[in-house]
Every structure is written in structure tokens, then in C-alpha cells.
Amino acid sequence: MPDLPPTSPPPDRTIRRMLALFAIISAVLIAVVAIAVRNINRAETSSDWVNHTHAVILEADAVLVGVHAGESALRTFAMTGDARDQAAAREAFAAMSEDLEIAKALTRDAPPQHEQILRLEALATKRADIAQRVFAAWPADQPEAIRLLTGAEATAASIGEIRRIGDKLKDDEMALLAERDTASYLQAQTTRWTVWSGVVLDFILLGLVAWLIRDDLAARRRIAAALEQANAQLETKVRERTAELSTTNEKLVAENLEQRWAQQAAEHQLRYYQIVFNSLNDLVLVITKAMNISRVNSAVTRVTAHDPSALIDRPLASFVQLADHAEAALDPLAQALREGREVRSQPAVITDARGRRVPARLTLFPVRDRDKVVGGVVVLELLTLDSSPAA
Amino acid sequence: MKKHILIVDDEVEIRDLLQLFLTSSGYRVSAVETSLEAQRLVLTDKPDLIISDLQLEDSDGLEMIEKLRATLRDTPVILLTGVLFDAQSFRDTLSKKVSLYLIKTTPLARIKVEIDRLLGK
Numbered sequence: 184m185p186d187l188p189p190t191s192p193p194p195d196r197t198i199r200r201m202l203a204l205f206a207i208i209s210a211v212l213i214a215v216v217a218i219a220v221r222n223i224n225r226a227e228t229s230s231d232w233v234n235h236t237h238a239v240i241l242e243a244d245a246v247l248v249g250v251h252a253g254e255s256a257l258r259t260f261a262m263t264g265d266a267r268d269q270a271a272a273r274e275a276f277a278a279m280s281e282d283l284e285i286a287k288a289l290t291r292d293a294p295p296q297h298e299q300i301l302r303l304e305a306l307a308t309k310r311a312d313i314a315q316r317v318f319a320a321w322p323a324d325q326p327e328a329i330r331l332l333t334g335a336e337a338t339a340a341s342i343g344e345i346r347r348i349g350d351k352l353k354d355d356e357m358a359l360l361a362e363r364d365t366a367s368y369l370q371a372q373t374t375r376w377t378v379w380s381g382v383v384l385d386f387i388l389l390g391l392v393a394w395l396i397r398d399d400l401a402a403r404r405r406i407a408a409a410l411e412q413a414n415a416q417l418e419t420k421v422r423e424r425t426a427e428l429s430t431t432n433e434k435l436v437a438e439n440l441e442q443r444w445a446q447q448a449a450e451h452q453l454r455y456y457q458i459v460f461n462s463l464n465d466l467v468l469v470i471t472k473a474m475n476i477s478r479v480n481s482a483v484t485r486v487t488a489h490d491p492s493a494l495i496d497r498p499l500a501s502f503v504q505l506a507d508h509a510e511a512a513l514d515p516l517a518q519a520l521r522e523g524r525e526v527r528s529q530p531a532v533i534t535d536a537r538g539r540r541v542p543a544r545l546t547l548f549p550v551r552d553r554d555k556v557v558g559g560v561v562v563l564e565l566l567t568l569d570s571s572p573a574a
Numbered sequence: 575m576k577k578h579i580l581i582v583d584d585e586v587e588i589r590d591l592l593q594l595f596l597t598s599s600g601y602r603v604s605a606v607e608t609s610l611e612a613q614r615l616v617l618t619d620k621p622d623l624i625i626s627d628l629q630l631e632d633s634d635g636l637e638m639i640e641k642l643r644a645t646l647r648d649t650p651v652i653l654l655t656g657v658l659f660d661a662q663s664f665r666d667t668l669s670k671k672v673s674l675y676l677i678k679t680t681p682l683a684r685i686k687v688e689i690d691r692l693l694g695k
């Protein structure tokens with residue numbers, strides 16, 4: 184197997200990294216959105232508070248305007264005694280009273296401001312009471328009315344005091360407005376920074392994801408190229424191996440064919456020689472070096488009625504003897520075989536299956552394997568003309 | 575174009591094995607059993623080489639070769655037989671009729687070499 188080239192982190196690890204980055208991106212986005220929403224809510228609250236504060240200031244202003252308007256109308260009435268001035272004064276104090284009620288309602292949840300409004304109310308109410316008493320004393324007791332009017336300036340409920348309290352209330356509210364404005368600005372800055380930081384961080388993370396994707400694609404391309412190369416090498420090896428196997432197979436087939444041919448040829452030869460051997464009219468016996476019969480042709484069976492199995496591995500002397508050497512059996516043949524000599528046309532006697540003696544002429548051919556005598560072939564030519572099977 | 579070889583042998587095993595071997599060696603092979611079949615075949619499909627046994631059922635292989643010579647004067651003939659001839663006998667008699675004498679125990683590879691040589695491959 185060919186070695187694969189080194190590659191980048193495995194794709195599954197890259198995917199895990201990308202998922203982690205997307206999770207971080209999502210978390211950053213969620214955090215940015217949460218912070219933005221929270222700041223928007225705060226801004227809304229702050230805006231409500233600013234409106235409320237402005238309303239308090241306006242109402243405080245309205246109270247002061249009411250006091251001044253009432254006071255002005257009262258003084259004018261003191262000089263003219265005109266009922267219209269009196270009505271204007273009453274109307275101004277009545278409006279002031281309404282404004283005070285509104286201011287109290289607006290500052291109900293803000294104790295310090297509420298406290299100031301109550302103080303303002305106390306002083307303004309005294310001024311309204313003085314006005315009521317002036318109207319009650321007028322015109323029957325004008326000097327008392329004048330005294331009440333001028334005496335009021337010396338008391339704690341003087342116009343100056345009322346203005347001071349009102350101005351203080353407004354200044355406090357303005358200071359709070361300025362403080363809230365600074366806080367709002369800082370909050371807006373924080374929101375801006377948070378959003379921009381989140382966006383920038385997300386873009387950086389997205390860039391990182393893009394880099395990871397690019398890196399992963401490059402790794403996949405490298406792996407694909409390596410696999411392709413490995414496949415090509417494998418295919419080459421398979422082709423080579425197939426060719427080797429094919430060659431081996433052809434060789435085996437050829438060897439097999441050769442073996443079958445050799446066997447057929449050997450059988451053919453054997454059959455051929457068997458036919459030739461059995462076609463001979465003379466009696467042919469193949470003997471071993473020890474003078475034992477190892478093979479006979481068909482003529483032996485035909486003429487002597489001996490079954491081949493009764494002759495094979497039996498001494499030649501039990502089948503045939505030399506006529507002139509009855510006493511010595513086959514000693515001259517054995518000696519000739521040992522010496523590798525041929526013995527030609529010697530008179531001999533065959534004993535057939537029934538024990539009858541048949542005259543014949545014996546010839547012995549030594550059989551040599553290279554230079555060594557390994558056995559012999561005995562050919563018996565019958566001296567009688569009748570070579571039919573023995574009856 | 576593949577060279578055409580005619581096999582004449584009365585032994586079916588020998589005939590089939592030789593035909594299989596020569597076909598797988600890239601030759602076009604016709605195999606017949608008798609001399610008569612061989613004489614008929616050469617009239618329609620002339621062989622480039624003849625391989626014949628000596629002893630056929632209906633004729634002597636050498637006799638058949640002489641008859642075929644009338645049609646195939648220059649076609650090489652291999653006598654493939656189980657009968658052993660000595661070199662002198664071959665030179666004196668067989669060489670006039672056949673191009674080559676091979677005993678049947680000759681290995682197939684050697685037979686192919688001789689065929690290739692006779693066909694000029």
C-alpha cells in the first residue's frame with residue numbers, strides 16, 4: 184500500500200472546530216443583541232424619566248408663574264380695586280393650585296422633589312390665603328388689606344422665598360437631567376462599542392471559519408490526490424499481478440498439456456510395443472538376471488495353455504530346459520546371461536500346461552541397460568509345424 | 575493471418591491434445607482421423623503444414639503423403655509416429671517424403687519449435 188502524504192487535521196476535527204467557531208459567533212451575536220436590547224430599554228426608561236423631569240420643571244415653573252401672576256393681579260387690584268383684577272388674581276391662584284397638585288402627583292415617587300414641592304405648596308398656599316384675606320378686607324377695611332399685603336413680604340412666605348425654592352427645585356432637576364444625560368451618553372457609547380466590537384469579533388471569527396474551510400478543502404484535495412495516486416499504483420500492481428498470474432496460468436496450462444501429451448505418447452508407445460510383442464508367432468519370454476520369467480507374449484499362452492500368472496516370477500527352468508543339458512538344467516543359459524553372451528538356436532524342450540513336452544529351438548538375447556546386463560529375452564521357435572493351443 | 579496446420583491421426587486423444595496445443599500456440603488447426611478426410615480437406619482448405627501419423631486406419635501415412643503431394647507440392651510434412659526409425663533409415667527413405675520425423679514422445683515444446691522453424695516463424 185503506498186504511503187499517503189501528510190495531511191491537515193482530519194475533516195471531522197475541522198468540522199468540530201468550525202461548529203465551535205459558529206457557536207462562538209452565535210454567542211457573540213446573542214450577547215450583542217441582549218446588550219443592545221437592554222440599553223434600548225434603558226434609553227426608553229431614561230427618556231421617560233427625562234420627560235417626567237421636564238414635566239416637573241414645567242409644573243414648578245407654572246407654579247411660580249401662577250404665584251407671580253396672582254401676586255401681580257392682587258397688587259393691581261389693591262391699587263385699582265377693579266373686580267377684573269380680583270378675578271385675575273383668583274384665577275391665577277386657582278391655576279397655581281392645580282399646577283401644585285400636578286407637581287405633587289409627578290413627584291410622588293421621588294421623595295426629595297416631593298418634599299420641595301410640599302414646601303413650595305405651603306408657601307404658595309399662604310400667599311393664596313393672604314390674597315383671600317385681602318379680598319375679604321376690601322373695600323371695607325382697605326388699610327388692613329394694605330397691611331396684609333405689605334406684611335406678607337416680611338414673612339417666610341415671601342415671593343423671594345417661593346422663587347428660591349422653585350429655582351432650587353428646577354436646578355436640582357436640571358442637575359439630575361445633566362447627570363442622566365451623561366449616563367445616557369456613556370450608555371450609548373457602551374452600546375456602540377459593544378455592537379462594533381461584536382461585529383468586528385464576528386467578522387474575525389467568520390474569517391477564521393473561512394480559513395478553516397479553505398484549509399479543509401485543500402486537505403481534502405490533497406487526500407483525494409493521494410487516494411487517486413494510491414489507486415493508480417494499486418491498479419498498476421493489480422495489472423502486474425494479473426499479468427503474472429496470467430503468465431503463470433499459461434505456463435501451468437502448457438505444463439499440464441505437456442504432461443498429458445507425455446502420458447498419451449507413453450501409452451501409445453506402450454500399446455504399440457505390446458501389439459508388436461503379442462503379434463510375434465514365436466514364444467517370447469522376458470527373464471530377469473536371476474533366470475525368473477517376468478513377461479510372456481500371447482504365443483506362450485496360445486501354444487502351452489499356461490496362464491501368464493502361472494509363469495510370471497517362476498524359474499525359466501520350470502517351463503523350458505535345454506535338450507542337451509537335461510542334467511544341468513539351464514546352467515549354460517545362466518552363465519551366458521551372466522557373461523552377456525547370446526545363445527542361438529539351442530535345442531530345448533517346453534513343458535506345457537498338461538505336462539507334455541514340446542521340442543523347440545531356444546535363442547537367448549541378453550538385455551543391457553547401458554553396459555550392464557539386467558536380464559534377457561528368450562525366443563522359442565517350435566520345431567513342430569502345429570503351433571495351435573495344446574489340447 | 576494464422577498459419578493453417580492439418581493433423582492426421584487416428585488416435586483421438588493424441589489428435590485432440592495436439593490440436594489444443596497448437597491452437598493455443600496461435601495456429602489455425604484442422605484435425606482429421608483418416609487419410610480420406612485429409613485428402614478431401616486439402617482441396618478446400620490448403621494447409622501450410624501437415625502433421626501425420628504413420629499408421630492410419632484406412633491407409634499408410636507415407637502413402638497418404640504421396641497422394642497429397644499432387645496438390646501440395648511444397649507443403650512441409652512432419653511424420654509424428656510411435657515407430658522408431660534409426661537415422662540411416664530416415665535419411666535413406668523417409669527424408670524423401672517428409673520434412674521431419676518425430677517420435678511421439680517428443681515434448682510439445684520441441685514439436686512447436688520444429689513447426690515454427692518449418693513455417694519460418
